Amino acid sequence: MKKGRQDRVRPKQKRSEETRRRIIEAGIRLFSEKGYHSTSSKKIAREAGTAIGSFYNYFDDKKQLLFEIQRLHSEKVHAMIEKSLKELFENSPDMDGRTIVQRMVDQALDLHSYSPQLHREITSLTYSDPDFAEMGRKEDGRVIEIFLKLLNQQKDSLRTDDLEAAVMVVGLAMEAVVHTIRIFGSPIDEKRLIDALGDMIHRFLYKSP
Amino acid sequence: MKKGRQDRVRPKQKRSEETRRRIIEAGIRLFSEKGYHSTSSKKIAREAGTAIGSFYNYFDDKKQLLFEIQRLHSEKVHAMIEKSLKELFENSPDMDGRTIVQRMVDQALDLHSYSPQLHREITSLTYSDPDFAEMGRKEDGRVIEIFLKLLNQQKDSLRTDDLEAAVMVVGLAMEAVVHTIRIFGSPIDEKRLIDALGDMIHRFLYKSP
Amino acid sequence: MKKGRQDRVRPKQKRSEETRRRIIEAGIRLFSEKGYHSTSSKKIAREAGTAIGSFYNYFDDKKQLLFEIQRLHSEKVHAMIEKSLKELFENSPDMDGRTIVQRMVDQALDLHSYSPQLHREITSLTYSDPDFAEMGRKEDGRVIEIFLKLLNQQKDSLRTDDLEAAVMVVGLAMEAVVHTIRIFGSPIDEKRLIDALGDMIHRFLYKSP
Amino acid sequence: MKKGRQDRVRPKQKRSEETRRRIIEAGIRLFSEKGYHSTSSKKIAREAGTAIGSFYNYFDDKKQLLFEIQRLHSEKVHAMIEKSLKELFENSPDMDGRTIVQRMVDQALDLHSYSPQLHREITSLTYSDPDFAEMGRKEDGRVIEIFLKLLNQQKDSLRTDDLEAAVMVVGLAMEAVVHTIRIFGSPIDEKRLIDALGDMIHRFLYKSP
DNA sequence: TATGAATGAGCATTCATTCAT
DNA sequence: GATGAATGAATGCTCATTCAT
Numbered sequence: 121m122k123k124g125r126q127d128r129v130r131p132k133q134k135r136s137e138e139t140r141r142r143i144i145e146a147g148i149r150l151f152s153e154k155g156y157h158s159t160s161s162k163k164i165a166r167e168a169g170t171a172i173g174s175f176y177n178y179f180d181d182k183k184q185l186l187f188e189i190q191r192l193h194s195e196k197v198h199a200m201i202e203k204s205l206k207e208l209f210e211n212s213p214d215m216d217g218r219t220i221v222q223r224m225v226d227q228a229l230d231l232h233s234y235s236p237q238l239h240r241e242i243t244s245l246t247y248s249d250p251d252f253a254e255m256g257r258k259e260d261g262r263v264i265e266i267f268l269k270l271l272n273q274q275k276d277s278l279r280t281d282d283l284e285a286a287v288m289v290v291g292l293a294m295e296a297v298v299h300t301i302r303i304f305g306s307p308i309d310e311k312r313l314i315d316a317l318g319d320m321i322h323r324f325l326y327k328s329p
Numbered sequence: 330m331k332k333g334r335q336d337r338v339r340p341k342q343k344r345s346e347e348t349r350r351r352i353i354e355a356g357i358r359l360f361s362e363k364g365y366h367s368t369s370s371k372k373i374a375r376e377a378g379t380a381i382g383s384f385y386n387y388f389d390d391k392k393q394l395l396f397e398i399q400r401l402h403s404e405k406v407h408a409m410i411e412k413s414l415k416e417l418f419e420n421s422p423d424m425d426g427r428t429i430v431q432r433m434v435d436q437a438l439d440l441h442s443y444s445p446q447l448h449r450e451i452t453s454l455t456y457s458d459p460d461f462a463e464m465g466r467k468e469d470g471r472v473i474e475i476f477l478k479l480l481n482q483q484k485d486s487l488r489t490d491d492l493e494a495a496v497m498v499v500g501l502a503m504e505a506v507v508h509t510i511r512i513f514g515s516p517i518d519e520k521r522l523i524d525a526l527g528d529m530i531h532r533f534l535y536k537s538p
Numbered sequence: 539m540k541k542g543r544q545d546r547v548r549p550k551q552k553r554s555e556e557t558r559r560r561i562i563e564a565g566i567r568l569f570s571e572k573g574y575h576s577t578s579s580k581k582i583a584r585e586a587g588t589a590i591g592s593f594y595n596y597f598d599d600k601k602q603l604l605f606e607i608q609r610l611h612s613e614k615v616h617a618m619i620e621k622s623l624k625e626l627f628e629n630s631p632d633m634d635g636r637t638i639v640q641r642m643v644d645q646a647l648d649l650h651s652y653s654p655q656l657h658r659e660i661t662s663l664t665y666s667d668p669d670f671a672e673m674g675r676k677e678d679g680r681v682i683e684i685f686l687k688l689l690n691q692q693k694d695s696l697r698t699d700d701l702e703a704a705v706m707v708v709g710l711a712m713e714a715v716v717h718t719i720r721i722f723g724s725p726i727d728e729k730r731l732i733d734a735l736g737d738m739i740h741r742f743l744y745k746s747p
Numbered sequence: 748m749k750k751g752r753q754d755r756v757r758p759k760q761k762r763s764e765e766t767r768r769r770i771i772e773a774g775i776r777l778f779s780e781k782g783y784h785s786t787s788s789k790k791i792a793r794e795a796g797t798a799i800g801s802f803y804n805y806f807d808d809k810k811q812l813l814f815e816i817q818r819l820h821s822e823k824v825h826a827m828i829e830k831s832l833k834e835l836f837e838n839s840p841d842m843d844g845r846t847i848v849q850r851m852v853d854q855a856l857d858l859h860s861y862s863p864q865l866h867r868e869i870t871s872l873t874y875s876d877p878d879f880a881e882m883g884r885k886e887d888g889r890v891i892e893i894f895l896k897l898l899n900q901q902k903d904s905l906r907t908d909d910l911e912a913a914v915m916v917v918g919l920a921m922e923a924v925v926h927t928i929r930i931f932g933s934p935i936d937e938k939r940l941i942d943a944l945g946d947m948i949h950r951f952l953y954k955s956p
Numbered sequence: 957t958a959t960g961a962a963t964g965a966g967c968a969t970t971c972a973t974t975c976a977t
Numbered sequence: 978g979a980t981g982a983a984t985g986a987a988t989g990c991t992c993a994t995t996c997a998t
Contacts, residue, residue: 554957557957557958583960588958588959589958589959589960590959590960590961591957591958591959591960592957592958592959595957595958
């Protein structure tokens, strides 16, 4: 990815901020609908109602725009996860493990019901572009950290010794199943997949009663 | 995807078969190294040592070539999986569950050590292109069928009621972890991830002793 | 147009003649349906059920094929015109002028009801390709000659002094109206156009009663 | 024909209008000289002194350019016809029919002396391309309308009952003869053809003295 | 004679990016 | 800051034609 160009506009005027925002929104729309590779910067500018020149005033290129979109999106998601999980663990000291796991799975499904198309596109790039791959790994790392911190509060009811590895594996499994449901469509009834996933995670992490 | 074009050459001469093979091999090389979107049909032809016209004698377009590559690859993989799993289950009636699971995980890792770059690229397209998504789902379906058939022979030692859903979830989990290890690189020691994965699957599927 | 290649096959064997015929028929079909420019020699060969190599065994190129098609077609048409007109003039010494003209117009319409699509395509080339233009002029010349010869037998009832020019103008007018009817489709009832054309020609050529 | 693309530039800057004009002029030159099918968009751009990208900034494709050229041309022609015919009919109440007809024929010949090559090319496309055929029919319809309106003013001296059909037939005849003279070259002295055409039309439309 | 694989120039079109206004 | 015309390398693809088998 291009680096080092620092002369992109950091808007300090209202009109400017507005233009930047419109470009980002246009990008989200088009990347979701048409996909990254089928969307040109010109089309984004037109969809945003600006001149193509303005696009390059604010972003180095198409990729950097998607990076920015992903950054914003990921921050939102991150905040949501943190908040939800905190509530989950704090407010429910007496909740049984299976229910906690179910809540987690439900939350993951919720998160992916917001713009699954964009998520799909970014996931694709995660596989094909090293820059996005790196970003994805960082993102995963942050989420795992949250999980770890929270699960540590429940240490007594968990039976895994290598909690870090366990959390990673659980996270990956959840993501894979959620993708199948939200992006590709499950070939069998969703409910069955969700139950199986919940059971698997629960039996793995929690001591049997 | 374009369909129905019947004017592609089905080789009737020796030289022809050779050219087709060379194009496929060039495709594998370039798709792996540079990625699908950065590889043009012209570059493939050059790498194959043929004229661009020859490329279009054999394939409708770039996409169809990757489809063919994936088909060939997937058939090979499929045969390997079937053979390995059969051996695993048949020859080891007294093997304990944890070991069986470990073998399965090892096999999945083995399968992905062959041209992980190509696999990465195809996975990317699975997320961005409906045609590849469909192909991926079919592929998954076939693998799951094999698993199901074999696991059914061990029904007594398994504790899951909805075996189909269980197998799907386990398959997705395995794929996700293997991708992380083989494609993105695990941020922690691979061994730990592999163990955690094995434990999770084992505890999920098998009755506790 | 390429000239001078004399090594094209002049079939002397049955199989050969058959192949040549099949190519010509395939050419007629495709030129009519898809048009000259959208038809490639490869497609013609395939439609004919032969190898592309055979196409070039019999014809220098696509254009020469259409030339041959046009030559055959034009000979057939020519014979038909000659026969019809002869019958018309010989068998009807007492037929009134208006009726004779009407018969001529009807014949012209008849001739164009056979493969108007091919005729359309060739007319197009007559306008865009000098070789076809020349061919068209020669063709016109031959038809006019026939007309002239026959009309000369009726000299007494005609009032035109410059019969040659008159015949040319009448021929062009007929062709133009017939094209409109057969190729483009008349915007008003055909019958009205046909009547007007007949009236015009009759009043022009024949003495008023 | 492709429709609905709205992303072509509608010039808002001076330089833009100039470029568009240069492309149109280059198109006229090349289509006339080399013909539509032998002219590529690249050659047009080069002839216009612009980059190929600019061609596509202003026109969807080659065809749309020729459409635009034809539109401009046809508008000019149309205005000329209307003006000339009006003058002809208004200023000459006492002019005899044969002279009026002669003037009309002369005007038709005049109109075709401007860029007969381009006219030839467009006529060719009228026969091979449905979009151009439609355009041609519309154009013909407009001209016939003018004729009809004006001839109606002379109704008393005309003897045709179905004036609409008569005008169409006359128009087609004129066009055919003019094409022969201007595009293909008359095999006999032009003067003879012109006289014959004039006579034919006159005798058809006007009452005999 | 028949075959059909190979060829590569050429075409239409797109796109990221620049820069003068 | 905003604009949008200009640029031309690059891409996907076609096609007439050749020639070894």
